Amino acid sequence: SYVLTQPPSVSVAPGQTARITCGGNNIGSKSVHWYQQKPGLAPVLLIYFDYDRPSRIPERFSGSSSGNTATLTISRVEADDEADYYCQVWDSNSDQSVFGGGTKLTVL
């Protein structure tokens, strides 16, 4: 089955840019979606279709995907961005949804 690989943790200082990667075989040919999850809460959709944002999501959050890596970029990081971030794809070859293992973002 399809596997998505994320770094367990990323750290960034406030005001800097955080980049969270999601690796998968030829992931650039799929559509990647990203979620933010804060402790005790349900995940929230951040990015869909690689780079589209729901209207409620700030422009500081952006996505890209090419080759074997998709990237979630958070600009001008704020303390409130500290959370777990998950990538997800729908693997049409097997008709199943796949989540990455998640990345914990720490704001220093």
Next chain:
Amino acid sequence: QLQLQESGPGLVKPSETLSLTCSVSGGSITNSDYYWGWIRQPPGKGLEWIASMSYSGTTYYSPSLKSRVTISVDTSKNQFSLKLTSVTASDTAVYYCASLVGGGWYWFDYWGQGTLVTVSS
């Protein structure tokens, strides 16, 4: 916008069946733009997709759970349900229901708040 709410027992005994229901409000479960799904998260771990389905009956299951899982829709109540048989302690998790959109590239746009199910005697 859609709102989803999980309900069901918080404690299930080993070898028994876990049954959860997701009530949908703010929209119709028969909306063909949507699929409906279940995701779980063991304590301190990541997200695991369980199953998804359309109101018309198309179903998709995680291969690792397929033999034990059934997902179904009750259009009269605007609800969908999950049944997981022969549970063990490893099935202890927060279970989320969610709506899916994307016409083949499905993503989860609205989530329930989640419900913790503990498997223990």
